[in-house]
Amino acid sequence: MMKKTAHIISHSHWDREWYMPFECHRYYLIQLMDDLLELFATDPNFRSFHMDGQTIMLEDYLNIRPEKEAEVRKYIQDGRLVIGPWYILQDAFLTSAEANVRNLLYGIKDTETFGQKREQIGYFPDTFGIYGQAPQLLAQAGIRAAVFGRGVTPTGFNNQVQHDDYSSPFSELIWEAPDGSQVIGVLLANWYSNGNEIPTDEDEAQTFWVKKLRDAERFASTSQLLFMNGCDHQPVQKDVTQAIKVAETLFPDVAFKHSNFHDYLTQIKEELPKELQKITGELRNQKTDGWSTLVNTASARIYLKQANDRCQTLLTNVLEPMGLLVENKSLHRDFSEYYWKLLMENHPHDSICGCSIDAVHREMKTRFEKVEAGATTFIAEQGKEIATQINTLHDSEEAIPLVVLKTNGTSGKRVVRHKVAMKKIYFDEMDFRHIPDRLKEIVMPTYRLEFPNKGSVPIEVQDAGVRFGYDLPRDGFRRPYYARELEVTFSYDSDLYLGYECGFLVPVEEKQTEARKELIGDPSMNTLENEAMKVMIHRNGSYSILDKTTGFEYRHLGIYEDVGDIGNEYMFKASSDGVRYTTEACEASIRIIENNSLCATVEICQTLSVPAAADERLKEEQERLVWHPDRKAGRSKERTDITLRTELTLEQGAKGLKVNVNIDNTAKDHRMRALFPVERARGNHYADSIYEIVERPNTPDPKWQNPAFDHHMQRLVSLDNGEYGLTIATKGLHEYEIVSDSIAVTLLRSVGELGDWGLFETPEAQCFGQNEAQFVLLPHKGDVLSANVYVAAYDDPVEPTVIQTEQSMGPLPHATNLFQWSGEGLVLTACKPTMDGRGMILRWFNPKREGEALIVQSTHFLQIYRCTILEEQIEKLGTGNVQIEVRPQEIVTLRFE
Numbered sequence: 001m002m003k004k005t006a007h008i009i010s011h012s013h014w015d016r017e018w019y020m021p022f023e024c025h026r027y028y029l030i031q032l033m034d035d036l037l038e039l040f041a042t043d044p045n046f047r048s049f050h051m052d053g054q055t056i057m058l059e060d061y062l063n064i065r066p067e068k069e070a071e072v073r074k075y076i077q078d079g080r081l082v083i084g085p086w087y088i089l090q091d092a093f094l095t096s097a098e099a100n101v102r103n104l105l106y107g108i109k110d111t112e113t114f115g116q117k118r119e120q121i122g123y124f125p126d127t128f129g130i131y132g133q134a135p136q137l138l139a140q141a142g143i144r145a146a147v148f149g150r151g152v153t154p155t156g157f158n159n160q161v162q163h164d165d166y167s168s169p170f171s172e173l174i175w176e177a178p179d180g181s182q183v184i185g186v187l188l189a190n191w192y193s194n195g196n197e198i199p200t201d202e203d204e205a206q207t208f209w210v211k212k213l214r215d216a217e218r219f220a221s222t223s224q225l226l227f228m229n230g231c232d233h234q235p236v237q238k239d240v241t242q243a244i245k246v247a248e249t250l251f252p253d254v255a256f257k258h259s260n261f262h263d264y265l266t267q268i269k270e271e272l273p274k275e276l277q278k279i280t281g282e283l284r285n286q287k288t289d290g291w292s293t294l295v296n297t298a299s300a301r302i303y304l305k306q307a308n309d310r311c312q313t314l315l316t317n318v319l320e321p322m323g324l325l326v327e328n329k330s331l332h333r334d335f336s337e338y339y340w341k342l343l344m345e346n347h348p349h350d351s352i353c354g355c356s357i358d359a360v361h362r363e364m365k366t367r368f369e370k371v372e373a374g375a376t377t378f379i380a381e382q383g384k385e386i387a388t389q390i391n392t393l394h395d396s397e398e399a400i401p402l403v404v405l406k407t408n409g410t411s412g413k414r415v416v417r418h419k420v421a422m423k424k425i426y427f428d429e430m431d432f433r434h435i436p437d438r439l440k441e442i443v444m445p446t447y448r449l450e451f452p453n454k455g456s457v458p459i460e461v462q463d464a465g466v467r468f469g470y471d472l473p474r475d476g477f478r479r480p481y482y483a484r485e486l487e488v489t490f491s492y493d494s495d496l497y498l499g500y501e502c503g504f505l506v507p508v509e510e511k512q513t514e515a516r517k518e519l520i521g522d523p524s525m526n527t528l529e530n531e532a533m534k535v536m537i538h539r540n541g542s543y544s545i546l547d548k549t550t551g552f553e554y555r556h557l558g559i560y561e562d563v564g565d566i567g568n569e570y571m572f573k574a575s576s577d578g579v580r581y582t583t584e585a586c587e588a589s590i591r592i593i594e595n596n597s598l599c600a601t602v603e604i605c606q607t608l609s610v611p612a613a614a615d616e617r618l619k620e621e622q623e624r625l626v627w628h629p630d631r632k633a634g635r636s637k638e639r640t641d642i643t644l645r646t647e648l649t650l651e652q653g654a655k656g657l658k659v660n661v662n663i664d665n666t667a668k669d670h671r672m673r674a675l676f677p678v679e680r681a682r683g684n685h686y687a688d689s690i691y692e693i694v695e696r697p698n699t700p701d702p703k704w705q706n707p708a709f710d711h712h713m714q715r716l717v718s719l720d721n722g723e724y725g726l727t728i729a730t731k732g733l734h735e736y737e738i739v740s741d742s743i744a745v746t747l748l749r750s751v752g753e754l755g756d757w758g759l760f761e762t763p764e765a766q767c768f769g770q771n772e773a774q775f776v777l778l779p780h781k782g783d784v785l786s787a788n789v790y791v792a793a794y795d796d797p798v799e800p801t802v803i804q805t806e807q808s809m810g811p812l813p814h815a816t817n818l819f820q821w822s823g824e825g826l827v828l829t830a831c832k833p834t835m836d837g838r839g840m841i842l843r844w845f846n847p848k849r850e851g852e853a854l855i856v857q858s859t860h861f862l863q864i865y866r867c868t869i870l871e872e873q874i875e876k877l878g879t880g881n882v883q884i885e886v887r888p889q890e891i892v893t894l895r896f897e
Helices: 022-042 056-062 066-077 097-113 134-140 202-219 240-250 261-271 302-322 329-344 358-388 432-440 616-623 790-795
Strands: 004-010 122-124 145-148 172-176 182-187 224-229 254-258 278-280 400-406 412-426 446-451 455-457 459-471 479-494 499-508 527-529 533-537 543-547 553-557 559-564 589-595 599-611 639-651 657-665 670-677 684-689 692-697 716-720 724-730 735-739 742-750 769-781 801-804 815-817 820-822 827-833 840-845 852-857 864-867 873-878 881-886 891-896
Touching: 004 202, 004 240, 004 261, 022 056, 022 066, 056 066, 097 134, 097 302, 097 329, 097 827, 097 840, 122 134, 134 145, 134 172, 134 182, 134 891, 145 261, 182 261, 202 224, 202 240, 224 261, 240 254, 302 329, 302 358, 302 742, 302 769, 302 827, 329 358, 329 827, 358 400, 358 801, 400 412, 400 479, 412 432, 412 459, 412 801, 432 459, 432 479, 446 459, 446 479, 455 479, 527 639, 533 639, 543 769, 553 670, 553 769, 559 599, 657 742, 716 742, 716 790, 724 742, 724 790, 742 769, 769 790, 790 827, 873 881, 881 891
Parallel strands: 004 224, 004 254, 122 145, 145 182, 172 278
Antiparallel strands: 172 182, 400 499, 400 801, 412 479, 446 455, 446 499, 459 479, 499 815, 527 533, 533 543, 543 553, 559 670, 589 599, 599 639, 639 657, 657 769, 670 742, 684 692, 684 716, 716 724, 724 769, 735 742, 820 852, 827 840, 840 891, 852 881, 864 873, 864 891
């Protein structure tokens, strides 16, 4: 019989912020690291320490102790301090596809900077479920093993491989991505603390190891047993090597080893049985009772998710692509990395999930604001630099040049809004107190908007009044001014993928044509209509959409539902009264906000009376730490009114109806959702995840006991009946449920406690006051994949960047386009400079179940290579124009030099 080996891996699962603010946790991190460095120096038998799979811990330590860098670097290079591959331990479902890749890119960059060898593991110890494409991303990065603690149910049933998608008899398994990529999976079946605080006392050690060895042997497929010596914020066990010697004396038939993941994985690979359980796709604890999935972190503090969505979109779709157009490449590279790393400080699972104390999330708001403000400034200033290099001369001296930067990597048509300074008067030109009145006296002329390659485009111009502003010259002191502004709305149909073109706002003598003849529908009659759809608004504030391309009508959309929530930041639990309050019987008021040839917006105002809070029993249950499934609290008798203002916007040529909801929340302990029925819906639906549009069942596994069956989405959820479907594309709304042939999208969840291992009150998680939600409704024929409607869903959040500039004879032409591509149904997710600054990276994924040809053309780069997600070349494809086959659900990255 083969002698068993007990691999003891010292570690500490380091939540950077959670039940204490970051700086409080950092105090204990400094203690941990100081103790660890001393232990390395004094105990040669203490072989290594696993730094929780992330490199940011080093930054946090060295910011306080910079004099320790050489010592830290030495132990990393000696293989004793193991870091990476991630920059932070992110939440998998609430951070974007590209954010997951940046996390790996910058994490591996850190590991290489500190001198660690590339071989690493995909480490997900406490991630709240993992996306199905993780094996493909890891395999492309050369990482062939993943260690995780959630998502697969351990069974240990007679050590037999089962025909089961989401459970495994062994800790070791094969994890396969939808495209077929595979990695060895190691499930922490006994959790990442199963070897914590090993006793040195012989009697205690005897009891400890009898149980621990039995527990590990139950799930092990080999003679190699894994024991994780640590837990959340666990100080290093300084006497662990002594404890190992005690264990060796007590259990001579077991080889005890202070180990690391490299040695452990090397050993199990030599012994793995020929047949292992294969788990395919996303890991979301599907085979559980549904009470510990932590899925409702998707709706805790939704304002955080919305801020994150704005920042991710800004970095991925504007700032990074702009780096291919700017002159100062190093400035762009440095700012890009800085903002990504700052944003990723908000991506750990206890941060972006909204499941920490209030102080943590207040600091997160500041980080989001810093990223958004800094990136916006960089984009505006670099956009001006680009604009000054373009030939913006026009025959009319009064023409105002508007440079449109197209950075999302796809062509198409949309309605664009931008405020233009028609006239500026600087403070050094006249007494600033008289400037506003002088500007107000100017008669606003009629304008047309023309592009050299298009001619005039449809435009609406409104007076936007007088605004204070200032210039910050590169060679002088700031120059304050007042400006008379116009709000320009225009239809922009572009064949640019990444580049720019210059348009001109030109004053004309003829009078403006009467736009009222081209209204989008008739809002006065509670209807909106364009080429694709007709929207009918009902008295209760719900609305129906007639898809004019199919003739199918989606009835009574947008009814709001409110129920009590006596759960916590992690999980929703409906109050025991079981009462649903809806707007179905409300009397709504309807008001026209905008109505012209390009856009019409209607505001719907409703008031919903609901209980003001949970009843007193909830407080008692929280104080007694009653687990949320066992709570019995109801809702209070006191009532409060919640005002809901819904704006419906339909634009010329749009395939979707834009919806903006404002909720003035005055209640506690409740959840509000919007309902979107699809008649005769089939039993499965689609939602997008990381580089994937996954099909999920509408009803759970029989083992599921939780009455709720909520899910994550990244950008969209779609329900169809086989013939017709409805796709909802959201901005920072990540939770939905399929209920009675309806999509229920969570708009607001209000709870008052963190909900883990103690009582941590979180009054700010009640989200009082103004809360907004934005999404687009996209009707279509068939399902979301066959209709390719997801392409419009992904394009929706990305607006072209418009830069107002002066007329000048710059060296660049009126327009330029860096590349163009085609591939039916492929989704472009990245368009950025390479990390080394020598070229361009483009990345696509194929969400479909069949292959697709990708054709790419570029006259700005000489060589095109296929590469990994780490931007490392795999093969040379050609020059200028290449065609490749993208396999079903494959992620493809091309490098241009």
